[in-house]
Amino acid sequence: MASITTNTPANGSDKDPVSLFESHRRQMIRDRMVVNVTLGVLFIAFLLWSAWISRFTPDRLAAGLPRIMEYFGSVMPSLQWDVLFESRDEAGRFPPGSLGFWYNDFWKYIRLIWETIRMALTATLIGTGLAVILAFLAARNTTPAHWVGVAARRFLEFCRGVPEILFALVLVFAVGIGPLAGVIAIVIHATGALGKLSSEVVENASMRPVDGIKAVGGNWFEQMRYGILPQVMPNYTSYALWRFEINVRASAVVGFVGAGGIGAELSHVISFYSDDRVTAVLILIVLTVTMIDLLSERLRHALIGKESLK
Amino acid sequence: MLEFNDLTKAFHSTTAVKPATFTIPDGQMVGIIGRSGAGKSTLLRMINRLNEPTGGQMLFQGRDITALRGRELRQWRNECAMVFQQFNLVGRLNVITNVMSGRLFHHNFFSSMAGVFSEKERAFAIRALDRLGMAHTALQQTDTLSGGQMQRVAIARALVQEPRIMLADEPIASLDPLNAKVVMDALRAINQQDGLTVICNLHTLDTARQYCDRIIGMQEGVIVFDGTPKELTDKAAREIYGAEAEDAFSEAMTSTALRPGAQRAQPEVRVVN
Numbered sequence A: 001m002a003s004i005t006t007n008t009p010a011n012g013s014d015k016d017p018v019s020l021f022e023s024h025r026r027q028m029i030r031d032r033m034v035v036n037v038t039l040g041v042l043f044i045a046f047l048l049w050s051a052w053i054s055r056f057t058p059d060r061l062a063a064g065l066p067r068i069m070e071y072f073g074s075v076m077p078s079l080q081w082d083v084l085f086e087s088r089d090e091a092g093r094f095p096p097g098s099l100g101f102w103y104n105d106f107w108k109y110i111r112l113i114w115e116t117i118r119m120a121l122t123a124t125l126i127g128t129g130l131a132v133i134l135a136f137l138a139a140r141n142t143t144p145a146h147w148v149g150v151a152a153r154r155f156l157e158f159c160r161g162v163p164e165i166l167f168a169l170v171l172v173f174a175v176g177i178g179p180l181a182g183v184i185a186i187v188i189h190a191t192g193a194l195g196k197l198s199s200e201v202v203e204n205a206s207m208r209p210v211d212g213i214k215a216v217g218g219n220w221f222e223q224m225r226y227g228i229l230p231q232v233m234p235n236y237t238s239y240a241l242w243r244f245e246i247n248v249r250a251s252a253v254v255g256f257v258g259a260g261g262i263g264a265e266l267s268h269v270i271s272f273y274s275d276d277r278v279t280a281v282l283i284l285i286v287l288t289v290t291m292i293d294l295l296s297e298r299l300r301h302a303l304i305g306k307e308s309l310k
Numbered sequence B: 001m002l003e004f005n006d007l008t009k010a011f012h013s014t015t016a017v018k019p020a021t022f023t024i025p026d027g028q029m030v031g032i033i034g035r036s037g038a039g040k041s042t043l044l045r046m047i048n049r050l051n052e053p054t055g056g057q058m059l060f061q062g063r064d065i066t067a068l069r070g071r072e073l074r075q076w077r078n079e080c081a082m083v084f085q086q087f088n089l090v091g092r093l094n095v096i097t098n099v100m101s102g103r104l105f106h107h108n109f110f111s112s113m114a115g116v117f118s119e120k121e122r123a124f125a126i127r128a129l130d131r132l133g134m135a136h137t138a139l140q141q142t143d144t145l146s147g148g149q150m151q152r153v154a155i156a157r158a159l160v161q162e163p164r165i166m167l168a169d170e171p172i173a174s175l176d177p178l179n180a181k182v183v184m185d186a187l188r189a190i191n192q193q194d195g196l197t198v199i200c201n202l203h204t205l206d207t208a209r210q211y212c213d214r215i216i217g218m219q220e221g222v223i224v225f226d227g228t229p230k231e232l233t234d235k236a237a238r239e240i241y242g243a244e245a246e247d248a249f250s251e252a253m254t255s256t257a258l259r260p261g262a263q264r265a266q267p268e269v270r271v272v273n
Helices: A017-053 A058-075 A106-138 A146-161 A164-175 A179-204 A208-215 A220-257 A262-272 A276-308 B040-047 B070-079 B095-106 B109-114 B119-131 B147-160 B177-193 B205-211 B234-249
Strands: B002-010 B015-024 B029-033 B055-060 B080-083 B165-169 B197-201 B214-219 B222-227
Touching: A058 A276, A106 A146, A106 A179, A106 A220, A106 A262, A106 A276, A146 A179, A164 A179, A164 A220, A179 A220, A208 A220, A208 B095, A220 A262, A220 A276, A220 B095, A220 B109, A262 A276, B002 B040, B015 B040, B015 B055, B015 B222, B029 B040, B029 B177, B029 B205, B040 B165, B040 B197, B070 B080, B070 B095, B080 B147, B095 B119, B095 B147, B119 B147, B147 B177, B165 B177, B177 B197, B177 B205, B214 B234, B222 B234
Parallel strands: B029 B197, B029 B214, B080 B165, B165 B197
Antiparallel strands: B002 B015, B002 B055, B214 B222
């Protein structure tokens, strides 16, 4: 019996399977190389072009970086160790250099951060609800009519295509300054993003249960509610949690245009004081976002882990 | 009585079911046989309009089934229950909810969206499950069941519809011989005890011969045989199956015949729903 590792043709012809495979493989690598090199050259060309447009040059960077440092220097608190934990004096004031002085408005910040979280929570709940309904309309396998699907998909594209901050700007003008404008802005964007993801999940769901419900005389709503929803529920929950993380950050940002929450305060302290209050607010925002990210990640992994065990 | 007048189904370039005219009296158990692609499923799925006929007419007790729309169509589907090869249950719901979903036609929008079923419906569902020996699984998640168990749950769902006709699209094609026998026995019992018309797609001869009052043979969309099991001679069967005749005659695969050595290792059927 011939060893399978020898490189001689088994049947004496030059159509040896190994050399045939090798030549085929070399051809494939050569073909792929051409594509890769072309793409690489194009990428570098575009990179240089955009650097040129934005005047992203080393000397401007070198000039700008110290100024960033300078700004952070000016908003750093000047804490002094000897009075760090001092409480209020007789006049009810914290001595300069103490933590209390730095975080004089601590409870106001906490109230605003709590408002931001509630904005994100409200927006996530409403956005997920709308996204679930729109996903069934947008998914190609469940849409009641072709034109409905196309309309729903275009609508979702519009919702997620426009940044929250733009919606917030318009809505602050329409419904006034405050959290309502922010919540609506985030709802629109979250609906667009979640609706797209959810409709893809629906498109991957099995249609057999839908046939089953159709065969018992169920209408479209019942087909969705019983045939699809139980299949996609774990994914939806995971997506909603992930969107909540994003919405917390988003609701901090929309505050900049007056749409409520901690963002409004950050914008206020930056434009009016630019002193240690900026870092005070920033640190709280970063802490909150990190905590919520970690928590939601835990929850999501627990959820996905539970699913994958089945 | 279910009457078919030139019922046709044409896809873009092919005709899956060529004009079919026949009548099924109430209470008959009919087996439709033929090789795969013969149009059996299409014919069956046209009866409850999961597939739309492209021509001809279907009448049930004189009522034109092909013209039904909207709520009337859903009422007809509720009257003629269907059992599928892949069970088509909702795997992530529990067994009793799957069975109770057979009552959805009688629910209003809010109770069906909220998933609220009455005590009476629960009792009805449990009795249907009990009849098929599945009552003990009522609170289990459906995708933890085996194929044979799922098919029995699917039959229970069909039963709570209180149908007048039961359609079964290859009900035993995904089952091992023992489970296939349990399922076919259940369908036969429903036919004989409840007097339901049962129309069943089968791909093995002996099952059709053993359980059905009448056998309809299809070949490339045409009904080539219609008669009693006795009339279905080997010669007639060979004509129905054509080149696949030998497969159909070596009935060891998924038939209900439990012969020693007849059981072959079944590939595990994983149901993703």
